[in-house]
Amino acid sequence: MLGLNQGLYTVIAVPRRASWRGRVAGGAGAALLWAAAWGGASFLDHHVDLANQAMLFVIASVVASIWLSAPAAFAFALACMLSFNWGFVPPRGSLAVDLERHAVLLAAMLAVSWLIAGLVWRLRAQATAARDAARWAGRLQALGEALRDSAEPADQARPVSEALAELGGAPAALMLLHDELPPADSAEAVRVQGAIDADERAGLWLCLRQSQSFGPGTGRHTEQPAWYLPLRSRGGSHGAALVRLADPGSASEICRIRAQALCDLLGVALQRATLARQSEAAREMAQSQGVRNALLASISHDYRTPLAVILGAASSLQDQGERLSASQRAHLATQIVDEVRLLSRMTDNTLQLARLDAPGVTLRLDWESSEEIIGTALAHARRFDSDHRVRARLEPGLPLLRCDAMLLSQLLDNLVDNALKYSTGPVELVVRHQAALPGETSAAHVVIAVRDRGAGVAPADRRRVFEVFQRGHAAGAPGAARGVGVGLAVCRAIARAHGGELRLRPRAHGGTSFELWLPVVPPPAEAAE
Amino acid sequence: MMRVLLVEDDRELRTTLRDALALEGYDVSTAASLSEGLALWTHARSGPDLVVLDLGLPDGDGETLLAALRRRESTPVLVISARQADGQKIRLLDAGADDYLVKPFSVGELLARMRVALRHRGTALKPALTRYEADDLTVDLAAHRVDLRGEAVHLTPTEFKLLARLVRSAGQVVTHRQLLADVWGEEFTEHTHYLRLYMGQLRAKLEADPADPRRLLTEPGVGYRLAESA
Numbered sequence: 001m002l003g004l005n006q007g008l009y010t011v012i013a014v015p016r017r018a019s020w021r022g023r024v025a026g027g028a029g030a031a032l033l034w035a036a037a038w039g040g041a042s043f044l045d046h047h048v049d050l051a052n053q054a055m056l057f058v059i060a061s062v063v064a065s066i067w068l069s070a071p072a073a074f075a076f077a078l079a080c081m082l083s084f085n086w087g088f089v090p091p092r093g094s095l096a097v098d099l100e101r102h103a104v105l106l107a108a109m110l111a112v113s114w115l116i117a118g119l120v121w122r123l124r125a126q127a128t129a130a131r132d133a134a135r136w137a138g139r140l141q142a143l144g145e146a147l148r149d150s151a152e153p154a155d156q157a158r159p160v161s162e163a164l165a166e167l168g169g170a171p172a173a174l175m176l177l178h179d180e181l182p183p184a185d186s187a188e189a190v191r192v193q194g195a196i197d198a199d200e201r202a203g204l205w206l207c208l209r210q211s212q213s214f215g216p217g218t219g220r221h222t223e224q225p226a227w228y229l230p231l232r233s234r235g236g237s238h239g240a241a242l243v244r245l246a247d248p249g250s251a252s253e254i255c256r257i258r259a260q261a262l263c264d265l266l267g268v269a270l271q272r273a274t275l276a277r278q279s280e281a282a283r284e285m286a287q288s289q290g291v292r293n294a295l296l297a298s299i300s301h302d303y304r305t306p307l308a309v310i311l312g313a314a315s316s317l318q319d320q321g322e323r324l325s326a327s328q329r330a331h332l333a334t335q336i337v338d339e340v341r342l343l344s345r346m347t348d349n350t351l352q353l354a355r356l357d358a359p360g361v362t363l364r365l366d367w368e369s370s371e372e373i374i375g376t377a378l379a380h381a382r383r384f385d386s387d388h389r390v391r392a393r394l395e396p397g398l399p400l401l402r403c404d405a406m407l408l409s410q411l412l413d414n415l416v417d418n419a420l421k422y423s424t425g426p427v428e429l430v431v432r433h434q435a436a437l438p439g440e441t442s443a444a445h446v447v448i449a450v451r452d453r454g455a456g457v458a459p460a461d462r463r464r465v466f467e468v469f470q471r472g473h474a475a476g477a478p479g480a481a482r483g484v485g486v487g488l489a490v491c492r493a494i495a496r497a498h499g500g501e502l503r504l505r506p507r508a509h510g511g512t513s514f515e516l517w518l519p520v521v522p523p524p525a526e527a528a529e
Numbered sequence: 530m531m532r533v534l535l536v537e538d539d540r541e542l543r544t545t546l547r548d549a550l551a552l553e554g555y556d557v558s559t560a561a562s563l564s565e566g567l568a569l570w571t572h573a574r575s576g577p578d579l580v581v582l583d584l585g586l587p588d589g590d591g592e593t594l595l596a597a598l599r600r601r602e603s604t605p606v607l608v609i610s611a612r613q614a615d616g617q618k619i620r621l622l623d624a625g626a627d628d629y630l631v632k633p634f635s636v637g638e639l640l641a642r643m644r645v646a647l648r649h650r651g652t653a654l655k656p657a658l659t660r661y662e663a664d665d666l667t668v669d670l671a672a673h674r675v676d677l678r679g680e681a682v683h684l685t686p687t688e689f690k691l692l693a694r695l696v697r698s699a700g701q702v703v704t705h706r707q708l709l710a711d712v713w714g715e716e717f718t719e720h721t722h723y724l725r726l727y728m729g730q731l732r733a734k735l736e737a738d739p740a741d742p743r744r745l746l747t748e749p750g751v752g753y754r755l756a757e758s759a
Contacts, residue, residue: 337635344633364615364750366705367722369729372747374740379747392740400725405749406615524722 026067030076033060037080041088050089050102054109057084065117073121077113081106136258139163144265151276153269157193160266161241167255167262168227169246171195175204176231176239176270190239200242203228207240213260215243216251227251229260231267238270288357295350295486302346302486306339313339345417349490352410356493363404363497367523370398370431370446373405377412377429385420392429399433401446402521403498411494411502414487415450415514423454423511434517444520445500453511462504466492491516530556531647534577536566536594537609538586546581549636562588567597576604579647581639582626584610584617591621599625605646609634619751622704629702629751645700645757661696663744663758666735668696675735682734687712691727692735692755695745700757702748728753 037060041053057080065073086095089102097103143160147153157174164172173194182189185205196204203221207214207228214220215227225248231239241263245251313332321329355361374392381390401408412429419427428451435444457465466488488502491514495502500518507513533555537543540561547557558577560566563586570576580598584591591608598604608629610618618629627646630639661668667676670693675682684692690712695703709718717723728747732739746754 340633366750367725369725371729371732371740372725373749375742376747376749378741392738394740400722405747409749524720 026072030060030064030068030072033064034076034080034083036060038083038087041084045088051105053088054084054105057081058109058113061113062116062120065113065120068117070117070121073117074114077110077117080113081110084109140258140261140265143262147265147269150269151273153266153273154191156266156269157191160262161193163262164241164243164259167259168243168251170226170244172244173200173204173242174231174239174266175201175208175242176266177208177237179274181209181236194242196242200226204240204242208237211237213256215256216245216248217253217256224248227256227259229256229263231263231270233264233267233271235271238267238274241266284359292354295354299350303343306343306346309339310336310343345413346486348410349414349486352407353486353490353493356490356497361497363407365402365404367400368403368405368408369400370394370448373401373403373408373412374429374431374448376405376409377416380409380413381416381420381427384417389420389425390416390427390429392431394431395433397433398431398446399444399520400523401518402523403518407494407497411491411516412448412450414491415516418487419450419452419454419512419514423452425453425511427452433520445517446520448516448518449513451507451511451513453507453509456506456510456512457504462506465504466502530554531579532556532558532575532577533643534558534560534566534569534580536560536563536580536586537583538562539583546636546639549639553640562586563591563594564588566594570594570597576602578604578650579643580604580606581643582606582608582621584608584614584621591617592624595621595624595626603650605650607639607642607646615750619704619706622702622751623706627701641757649698649701659696661699661755661758663756666744668692670696677735684731684734688727688731688734691724692731695753695755699755702752702754704752706752708752724753 034057037056040056044053044056061073061077061080064076068076082095085097085102085106086093089106090098097106143156143163146159147156150156154176157176161172161174164174171194173192173196175196176191176193178189178191185202192201203214203224207230211230211232212218212220213227213229215224216222218227221228226245227241227243229241229243230237231241241259243259313335316324317329317332324332371394374394378390378392382388416427416429428449430449430451432447432449433444434447492502495516495518498518500516503515503517505513505515531554533550535543535546535550535557537546537559538561543559543561547559550557558569558573560569566580566582570580576598580594582591582594595606598606605627606621606625608618608621608626609632610629611632622629627649628642630642659670665678668674673689675684675689675692691708694708694711705721705724706718708724709720713720713723728745729739732742732745735744736742744756746756748754
């Protein structure tokens with residue numbers, strides 16, 4: 001602790017060097033004090049004894065020590081004593097001292113002045129150190145918060161390196177590992193903040209690999225003109241810092257401790273980011289595994305039923321064809337055609353879901369009009385909607401949508417198909433413009449809703465219906481439609497691939513509204529005639 | 530008798546389609562690969578009247594065959610594609626294929642597309658289709674006149690050019706790129722938002738319910754199709 005305190009006084013706590021203006025003002029203040037003491041002593045001359053006059057000069061030197069530096073305060077105290085001796089102590093007008101009568105007085109005067117100047121100096125140094133420590137703590141806290149909030153701590157390398165440069169008094173540099181420690185030193189594996197030469201680079205790699213600090217005061221490679229500090233965390237080092245020292249001879253322990261604390265702060269943040277990346281990768285892998293399993297389950301379950309119908313109808317035609325009536329044959333053929341269309345839709349959905357789930361999927365984005373997208377959905381629906389149950393309603397003045405028309409068409413086909421299957425009443429396609437989401441800071445949206453008056457989705461199922469291979473309870477009922485196992489899942493995947501969302505909302509008087517929320521992108525300038 | 534060249538690598542589908550087309554009175558020759566199709570095309574004394582071309586062929590790109598066909602004649606080419614081959618399908622349409630069908634399709638759909646394609650056969654040599662009549666809409670390109678329910682409809686020059694381009698390929702898909710190049714110019718082929726705007730205006734003038742069009746049909750992600758005239 002003692003050594004630490006000494007370091008504190010010698011390096012950190014030296015008050016900032018005063019400007020020449022400050023020095024002149026301090027000197028002038030001291031001169032004024034001296035003049036006041038001299039005046040006071042002259043005024044009291046012959047009224048009081050010499051010891052009382054001496055006190056005036058002691059007070060002057062003590063007060064001046066509040067702002068003067070220690071050597072200046074000591075010199076001022078000496079000057080006060082000497083001038084008092086010269087002006088007031090007999091024989092006056094000389095520095096000669098009557099040893100028997102005044103030597104002790106003058107010595108005590110000087111000793112008290114110096115002692116108090118020393119104490120004041122020490123007090124000031126402690127106050128400065130405390131201020132400095134508080135400032136540093138604030139800075140460390142701010143950096144810690146910045147690192148905590150940053151998804152990519154490597155982006156905070158610059159402020160950390162600036163703080164290190166301040167500690168060392170010369171430009172600092174950082175070397176950060178991108179990921180795992182490579183078996184051999186390689187420039188690709190790290191990111192370097194600040195300029196370093198080949199020796200410094202080698203030193204940083206050594207520091208990183210050994211997770212140990214080098215340089216003055218560390219007990220290792222103390223001849224170096226800089227500190228090499230590892231960016232440590234519990235799992236090892238994630239980089240190393242080079243703190244160049246302006247004056248390696250007087251580098252203090254406290255500075256190095258602070259620099260190491262800063263480096264460790266960055267090291268822990270880097271470790272946290274690495275772990276977050278690894279867990280994200282693991283989560284993605286588990287998710288893609290989950291989707292694959294769900295797709296396999298969907299194929300094995302959903303595909304068997306239409307295949308069974310097709311095989312049944314086709315084999316009946318094959319084996320009994322001649323004995324069947326013309327209308328029976330036509331019925332079987334229609335069954336085959338219908339089931340094949342269903343299988344085709346399911347295949348499209350399953351393939352699309354697998355495609356959208358793959359990393360780096362690209363959409364064929366283009367400017368599309370809501371009117372055309374709805375028109376296409378209506379045209380497709382008309383093939384299965386002999387009763388004209390599907391109606392569309394569009395708000396006027398809708399903006400163009402930035403989307404993949406084929407995907408959006410697939411989404412609406414699925415939703416309309418579902419609505420037709422699971423309800424008997426009218427099905428509405430409603431498109432409206434939503435200026436901004438209430439309570440959120442998001443941009444404007446276009447909302448495309450597919451509304452039916454069916455039995456609705458039970459509250460417990462509202463989240464589940466979007467999962468792969470889930471159907472509402474109604475699906476299990478006799479006569480319910482089959483084969484929508486991946487339908488809603490692919491709809492949601494399509495919505496999300498567009499930066500939008502697919503929501504399910506129960507309607508006030510029964511039925512369901514599936515709402516596709518698509519963010520509005522500012523369209524390009526309109527065409528001139 | 531109309532001669533059809535069917536290029537399809539799947540044996541079952543090839544046989545089924547051949548039989549179905551033969552039943553409709555077409556003279557069908559089949560090829561299982563691009564090279565075979567190309568050989569049939571080059572060595573035949575007179576080319577087919579129509580080519581039905583599958584995209585998923587074992588020996589490469591349908592574009593090679595299309596290029597070879599286009600070098601000699603304007604024989605209509607009907608592209609059959611799986612849904613995953615969207616990009617290639619549009620490239621072929623842009624390169625001059627006449628229409629497309631996505632697998633699986635019914636024989637009825639194939640026959641309907643073939644009829645339209647054959648009707649347009651040779652449009653590059655013969656005078657192009659200049660008149661379109663469907664229900665209560667009449668478009669006379671030569672007279673520059675559009676009538677709806679017996680009354681003249683005023684179209685802006687761009688709207689008319691757009692409609693005229695669709696009329697010339699009535700019943701067939703016209704890609705975004707083709708429309709933009711023919712109506713606005715080659716440098717505008719990426720400006721699909723022009724198309725959305727003017728198609729919207731055309732629908733407002735020519736459709737009873739623009740949100741449920743019966744004439745100016747959208748082929749999502751591909752282009753537009755003017756419903757086949759009655």
